[in-house]
Each structure stands twice: as structure tokens, then as C-alpha cells.
Amino acid sequence: MVFGEGGIELGLATWDDGVLRAEAGVHLVRKRFELPLGLLAEPRAEHLAPQRREGDGRTRLQAQASREAKQPVGQGGRRVEAAPLLERPEADQAIARAAEAVVLDQGPDGLLELARGESCHGSARDAPIAPDCQRVPWRASRERMQTDVALVTGASSGIGEALARRLARDGHALALVARRVERLEQLAAALRADRGVEVHVLPADLTASGACTGLVAELERRGLSVSWLVNNAGFGTNGKFWELPVEREIEEIALNVEALVELTGRCLPAMVARGRGVVMNVASVGGFVPSPYMATYTATKAFVLTFSEAIAAELRGTGVEVLCVCPGLTRTEFQSHVAVDTEGIPELAWQSADEVADEAVSAVGRGPVVVTGRVNRLMVNTTKFIPRGLVTRVSGRVVRPRANA
Amino acid sequence: MTARPVTLVTGASSGIGAALARRIAVEGRDLVLTARRRDRLEALAREITDQHKVRVEVIAADLARPEAPRELVAELEHRGLEVEWLVNNAGFGTGGRFDRLPLARELEEIRVNVRAPVELAGRLMPAMVRRGRGAVITVASIAGFGPMAYMATYAATKAFLVSWSEAVATEAAGTGVAVLCVCPGFTRTEFQERAGVDTSGIPPWLWMSAEEVAEETVRAVGRQTVLVPGMLNWVASAGMRLAPRSMIARMTASANQRRTADRSS
Numbered sequence: 001m002v003f004g005e006g007g008i009e010l011g012l013a014t015w016d017d018g019v020l021r022a023e024a025g026v027h028l029v030r031k032r033f034e035l036p037l038g039l040l041a042e043p044r045a046e047h048l049a050p051q052r053r054e055g056d057g058r059t060r061l062q063a064q065a066s067r068e069a070k071q072p073v074g075q076g077g078r079r080v081e082a083a084p085l086l087e088r089p090e091a092d093q094a095i096a097r098a099a100e101a102v103v104l105d106q107g108p109d110g111l112l113e114l115a116r117g118e119s120c121h122g123s124a125r126d127a128p129i130a131p132d133c134q135r136v137p138w139r140a141s142r143e144r145m146q147t148d149v150a151l152v153t154g155a156s157s158g159i160g161e162a163l164a165r166r167l168a169r170d171g172h173a174l175a176l177v178a179r180r181v182e183r184l185e186q187l188a189a190a191l192r193a194d195r196g197v198e199v200h201v202l203p204a205d206l207t208a209s210g211a212c213t214g215l216v217a218e219l220e221r222r223g224l225s226v227s228w229l230v231n232n233a234g235f236g237t238n239g240k241f242w243e244l245p246v247e248r249e250i251e252e253i254a255l256n257v258e259a260l261v262e263l264t265g266r267c268l269p270a271m272v273a274r275g276r277g278v279v280m281n282v283a284s285v286g287g288f289v290p291s292p293y294m295a296t297y298t299a300t301k302a303f304v305l306t307f308s309e310a311i312a313a314e315l316r317g318t319g320v321e322v323l324c325v326c327p328g329l330t331r332t333e334f335q336s337h338v339a340v341d342t343e344g345i346p347e348l349a350w351q352s353a354d355e356v357a358d359e360a361v362s363a364v365g366r367g368p369v370v371v372t373g374r375v376n377r378l379m380v381n382t383t384k385f386i387p388r389g390l391v392t393r394v395s396g397r398v399v400r401p402r403a404n405a
Numbered sequence: 406m407t408a409r410p411v412t413l414v415t416g417a418s419s420g421i422g423a424a425l426a427r428r429i430a431v432e433g434r435d436l437v438l439t440a441r442r443r444d445r446l447e448a449l450a451r452e453i454t455d456q457h458k459v460r461v462e463v464i465a466a467d468l469a470r471p472e473a474p475r476e477l478v479a480e481l482e483h484r485g486l487e488v489e490w491l492v493n494n495a496g497f498g499t500g501g502r503f504d505r506l507p508l509a510r511e512l513e514e515i516r517v518n519v520r521a522p523v524e525l526a527g528r529l530m531p532a533m534v535r536r537g538r539g540a541v542i543t544v545a546s547i548a549g550f551g552p553m554a555y556m557a558t559y560a561a562t563k564a565f566l567v568s569w570s571e572a573v574a575t576e577a578a579g580t581g582v583a584v585l586c587v588c589p590g591f592t593r594t595e596f597q598e599r600a601g602v603d604t605s606g607i608p609p610w611l612w613m614s615a616e617e618v619a620e621e622t623v624r625a626v627g628r629q630t631v632l633v634p635g636m637l638n639w640v641a642s643a644g645m646r647l648a649p650r651s652m653i654a655r656m657t658a659s660a661n662q663r664r665t666a667d668r669s670s
Contacts, residue, residue, distance in 0.1 A: 241526070241530065241573045242526075246523075249523055249524075249527055250524055253519060258515055262512060266508065268503070268504040290569070290571040292575040295572030299569035299572065302565055302567070306560055307558060309654045310556070311504075313554035316658070393575055
């Protein structure tokens with residue numbers, strides 16, 4: 001019998017051939033309520049076996065009604081596997097309540113001792129155990145229950161690092177991705193200490209083929225589900241297109257475009273299924289205005305802008321928010337990497353990475369695009385009404401490489 | 406042996422690519438046709454050599470493979486051919502809600518529509534600039550002027566090409582190499598069928614033939630950077646650039662939702 005399907009909201013479950021399935025993704029106040037859901041639907045379920053199904057991006061809990069002859073309460077123990085637990089004491093109590101028992105103790109091997117019987121009352125440890133009370137060992141899996149994380153790519157410096165700090169301040173658990181593992185570890189240690197959030201470090205070079213698949217598999221292995229996907233990783237090359245090494249241009253497309261689309265494609269189905277999630281893609285004001293001497297870079301950002309706006313329109317009403325962040329000149333390591341001469345640019349035009357991150361996070365849910373900074377907004381709104389050829393030539397002056405200046 | 410100048414046309418087996426190949430042959434330029442379907446390329450090559458006094462060579466290649474552009478350029482060198490005009494025409498579109506489309510196909514779309522043209526231009530342009538003549542002609546789409554819901558990846562690849570061409574054209578000013586981005590609107594080809602878009606509701610006067618697009622393209626080489634063939638398309642493209650981008654996304658969402666509904670649900 002099917003009670004519900006599809007939307008994966010609270011209380012959707014299916015019953016067929018004696019198997020109770022409660023779909024994952026019932027979240028309230030950033031906690032999962034998988035286990036109580038399964039038990040409430042079938043309070044006499046004696047086996048609770050977590051079953052992770054891969055493929056559709058969701059985790060399901062399978063609670064199977066015991067097919068073994070049920071032993072009456074008071075006759076010996078039974079080993080029951082509980083679902084993976086996020087917070088042990090709370091989950092232990094949930095199991096105990098459902099089994100109409102009390103928690104006696106938690107054994108060294110992770111076994112949970114429950115007591116059932118008429119004379120067992122009160123809180124577990126200080127209550128005397130009556131002789132007719134039976135110890136029922138339950139084994140709570142040591143596997144971690146799925147944790148919601150904000151996945152930030154390119155988190156080792158610049159806007160990515162600022163976004164990670166800002167999200168940690170908001171209490172998000174984080175998964176940080178970049179190539180430089182030491183810098184990620186440093187940042188992770190600081191965020192764990194200062195903000196008390198769970199931080200996972202996932203070193204990866206997203207320009208490598210298969211890197212996104214590997215990253216998603218690692219998230220899965222660690223039991224992390226992505227509630228915020230922050231596609232920030234990207235780099236720019238600077239110079240006349242035909243003088244730049246073509247391999248580097250291709251890497252730029254692989255990172256700025258292909259990895260972004262692939263991670264979005266791999267994370268979105270689960271977000272849509274759960275009816276919530278945030279995809280934040282970091283583009284640039286260059287997405288609005290092509291820049292000579294940064295042709296490939298601004299083109300990748302035009303891609304990200306257009307792509308984000310389109311999927312934002314497609315996903316309206318699904319509960320998933322898509323935001324494209326378009327910063328302008330930001331003080332990061334980016335400028336030293338691309339060798340642009342930035343000396344002549346007035347102070348007013350610059351933003352710090354922290355300012356960009358704050359504007360970006362505050363803009364989630366308020367429309368598909370945020371251009372950070374007043375000067376940048378003014379520029380983007382004005383350029384629309386100026387002939388593109390002129391805009392392109394002017395932006396070429398700004399980003400002209402030092403060597404050719 | 407001196408290298409022979411040729412025009413390389415990708416995606417030449419049908420549609421705008423085939424029309425461009427025929428039209429460029431009229432200019433007396435020797436051709437190299439590339440696409441996946443060798444039999445169709447060979448048939449087109451025979452047809453063109455029968456009608457025009459040009460040499461036409463065929464190289465079958467699947468530009469969805471990451472190695473394909475490099476191999477194609479190596480094969481051209483091996484045959485002693487020097488690309489004077491590069492026509493980046495190969496491309497395809499997918500239709501449907503992004504999260505429900507097969508991801509592998511979306512990534513192939515980026516490889517064919519974005520990576521291959523950039524890599525071919527990157528490998529062929531240095532010699533063009535050295536010789537002081539050449540052309541990089543890239544076929545984008547009117548869809549490149551704004552976000553298209555239910556064709557998110559396609560429109561984004563075309564927005565990439567428009568932006569990239571505009572920037573490279575400015576860099577290349579004065580080098581003798583022309584950079585042209587062609588943005589056709591609705592053109593009668595196999596494209597719409599392959600993208601899974603129902604076009605029955607689009608009025609006939611909005612359509613152009615591939616031959617009309619090819620004619621305008623060849624005339625525009627060296628004269629302009631972004632060509633929108635057809636007066637109506639040009640007006641539409643100007644409107645798209647001036648309209649709020651979120652409005653375009655919403656309008657395409659309601660229009661394309663119906664057209665792609667049977668494929669994506």
C-alpha cells in the first residue's frame with residue numbers, strides 16, 4: 001500500500017510485502033527525523049536496517065517488520081540494528097521509546113542495552129533493575145547519519161574562503177574543496193575552533209577528468225548530503241587569446257564551466273527531491289561584459305550567468321534556490337595570478353572578499369542574480385544601454401595585461 | 406611542398422554547416438569537411454566537387470571526445486593543409502529541465518559547443534595571425550543573448566561563444582584575422598528535432614533557410630563581429646539584450662515547459 005510518494009515531505013512512506021520504507025530527507029530545524037518516522041509508522045518493527053541506495057541520490061531507511069517468530073517481552077534479548085545515528089543519546093531514547101523500553105547502558109562495542117518489562121520504569125541508569133526485567137541488546141550502528149553540509153569549491157582562498165567563513169558563522173557544517181590541502185586544513189581547524197561546526201576537507205583538482213565523480217562518491221562515503229552547493233572554484237587567464245597556451249584555456253573551461261555544471265547536475269536531483277537546497281554559482285561582472293585579453297574567462301562567466309538564470313527559472317517552486325553571484329574587482333589572489341595591472345583602478349571600485357561573501361549569502365532567495373557592490377551594479381546596469389563593441393573595447397583597456405600595456 | 410590553404414567546416418554533414426560548405430565553395434575556397442557521419446560528408450564532398458572547381462577533403466571526427474580537436478589538427482598538418490578559415494559550426498542542444506536531463510549528455514554538449522571551438526581556434530589562430538590573414542567564424546545562436554529555461558546548457562554555451570567572439574575580435578583587430586560570431590534564429594534543420602523541441606507553434610514567417618543564413622555569413626566575414634541573420638531575428642536579439650534578463654528566463658520557462666514537457670517528465 002502506498003501512503004505517499006514523490007515529494008519526500010514529512011511522513012511519506014510505502015508499505016509493500018511487509019517492508020516499511022521511510023524516505024530520507026525529513027528535516028526539521030536542521031535535524032533528521034528518519035528513525036522516529038519509521039518507528040511511528042510501524043511501532044512493532046523489530047528490525048531497523050539502514051539501507052543506503054545509490055543511484056537516485058537519496059538515502060532511504062528500510063525498516064523491516066520481523067519475520068521471525070516474535071518473542072514475547074521478557075524472554076531474552078534480541079539484536080536489532082538501528083539506523084545510522086546523528087546524535088546518539090537522542091536516537092537511543094527514540095529506540096527505547098519505540099520499543100517501550102528504557103535505556104540501561106551503552107556497551108563498549110556500541111551495543112545499547114535496553115530493559116523491557118513491567119517493573120522497569122524511570123530513567124535507565126539510576127533505576128534498580130527488577131529481576132523480571134530483561135536486557136535487550138540493540139546495536140546502534142556506528143555509521144554516521146547523513147549530515148547536511150555546505151560544499152564550497154575553491155575554498156582555500158579569496159571569495160571561496162570568505163564564503164566558507166560566513167557560512168560557518170551561520171552554523172553550517174562545511175565540506176571544503178580545493179587543491180591545496182594544507183590551506184584547507186588550516187581553514188578547517190580555525191572554523192572548527194572558532195565556530196564549532198563540523199568541517200570536512202576534501203582535496204581535489206576539479207580540472208581533472210573524473211574529479212567531480214570522485215568528489216561526489218567521497219561525500220556519499222562520509223555520509224554528507226549537500227544542502228548548499230557553492231560553485232566558487234575558477235581561474236582566469238590573461239593575454240591575447242592566440243598567444244595563450246591552449247591547454248590552459250581548456251583547463252579554464254573544464255573548471256569554470258564543466259565542473260560547475262557537473263557538480264550542479266549531481267547535487268540538484270537530491271535537493272529537488274528534498275524540496276530544499278541552495279546552488280550558489282560565483283560568476284563575475286565579466287559575465288555581462290566581454291573583456292578582451294580575458295576572452296575565455298569572461299566567456300566562462302557569461303556561461304555561468306546564463307546557465308544559472310535559466311535553471312533558477314526552471315526550478316521555481318521546487319524549494320531549491322539558485323543564485324549567481326557576480327562580483328567585480330575583489331581583493332584576492334586572483335589578480336596576482338592573472339597578471340592584470342590594477343594600479344590605476346580607483347579605491348572605490350574595489351570590494352573585499354568578505355563584503356562579497358556577505359552580500360552573496362544575504363541575497364539567497366531574493367532572485368537569481370546578485371551583482372555585489374554599488375559601483376559594479378551601476379556598471380552592469382549602464383553597459384546594457386551602450387553598444388557592445390564600445391563596452392568591449394573599454395573593458396579591454398581595464399584588463400590589458402602588464403606585458404602588453 | 407607548400408601547405409594548401411583550406412576552410413575547415415565542423416558539423417558539415419547537415420543543416421547550416423552543409424549550407425556554409427556549399428556557399429564557401431562558391432568563393433572558390435578548398436574545403437575540409439568534418440562531422441561524425443563519414444558517408445554524409447563524402448556525399449556532400451562529391452556534390453560540391455561536381456559543381457565547383459574546388460578540392461574537398463573529409464575527416465570524420467566526433468568532437469564530443471576530448472582528444473578530437475587535437476587529433477583533427479594533427480590530421481590537417483599530416484595532410485599538408487593550412488586552415489585559413491575556421492568555421493566552428495558543430496553543436497547541438499538538449500531540451501528539458503536541467504536536473505532531469507542525463508548529465509553525461511549535458512557535458513558532451515559543453516565539449517562540442519564550447520571546448521572544441523575554443524581548442525580549434527587556439528590551435529589554428531596563431532598561424533593565421535602569423536600569415537596576417539584568416540577568419541574564425543563561430544556559429545552561436547540567438548539563444549546566446551539571454552537565459553533560456555529548459556535549454557539552460559544550450560543557451561549558456563551560445564552565450565559563451567558570443568562573449569568569447571566579441572572579446573577575441575577586439576584582440577585580433579589589425580591582425581588581418583577576422584572573427585565573426587553568427588547568431589541564427591529559427592533555421593530549418595535537423596536541430597530542433599534532435600533537441601526534442603516541438604516547433605509546431607512557431608509561425609512560418611519566423612523561419613529562415615540554412616542557405617539564407619550561410620549567404621549572410623559569408624558576406625559578413627571581415628565586416629562585423631556579431632551577425633544576427635534576418636531582420637526579425639536582429640530586432641529580437643536587440644530586444645533580448647535590452648530586456649531584463651529575468652524576464653527572458655521567465656518567458657522561456659513558460660513557453661518551453663510545454664514544448665519539452667513530454668521529454669523531460
